[in-house]
Amino acid sequence: MRSAQPVQLIPWTVNTRSSAIVTSFPRPSGPDGMTSPWLEVQVLRRGPARLGEMRPTRDQLLAARDQAIPEVVAPGLDVLFCGINPSLYSGATGHHFARPGNRFWPALHRAGFTSRQLRPDEQHLLLAYGLGITNLVNRATARADELSTAELRAGRDRLAGMARRYRPRVVAVVGVTAYRTAFDRRAARVGPQPERLADSGLWVLPNPSGLNANYQLADLAAEFRALRESLLDAH
Secondary structure (H helix, E strand, O other), X not given: OOOOOOOEOOOOEEEXXXXXXXXXXXXXXXXXXXXXXXXXXXXXXXXXXXXXXXXXXXXXXXXXXXXXXXXXXXXXXXXXXXXXXXXXXXXXXXXXXXXXXXOHHHHHHHOOOOOOOOOHHHHHHHXXXXXXXXXXXXXXXXXXXXXXXXXXXXXXXXHHHHHHHHOXXXXXXEOHHHHHHHOOOOOOOOEEOOOOEOOEEEEEEOOOOOOOOOOOHHHHHHHHHHHHHHHHHHO
16 A cells, blocks of 8 residues: 655645635645646635634524535535535534544545645635535534435536536545435445546545544545545656
8 A cells, every 4th residue: 555645735725815815836746646737716714714713602603504605615625525515603603524523534634635734714724735625415403314315316417517517536435324225326336436527537435524433534544545545646
């Protein structure tokens, strides 16, 4: 198994225009060859919340129900990660996988996708690594089981549209149970899937929620690493 190689970020610039951030930067350069030309992308931000500055109050969490959060996406990504839907914590902060105890960010780093462990409020930095995040359903709930089958199936169709538009190398759905419902693949398992989504490869990763006792952090990191190594092998 090829060991993960750290990458070095090159400085990038930000120009603020009202509620949008227009960012120009090169992708990381590293010894594994996963590089790309300069990109110019737009990331919409909702509100000033940063995890380093606030923790949502109970009232803020309740008010976040059904809120949508910004997607982190650009053309030509290596991986577009797709969560199930935002938690109330993510809905309140506007950041993906933000709830304390969620292991997405440490698993991503341990797998070698990022040179350090990013905070949820640094999600925009993922674009420099060729990574993005969206959700099957962009509606914050207290529990994923509050989503209907119809919502998840509609999310599959929307995700296919994103794959056609942005053309990531791989779409990685984070949560095998939601994947089985959304894609009507009852026997699906974690790992690469036989079908493609538009022109993108399709992969399923375990749910990184702290409530998922079937996977410890080391197990999660191993599954994320398998995805990363498949990208390296394809170069």
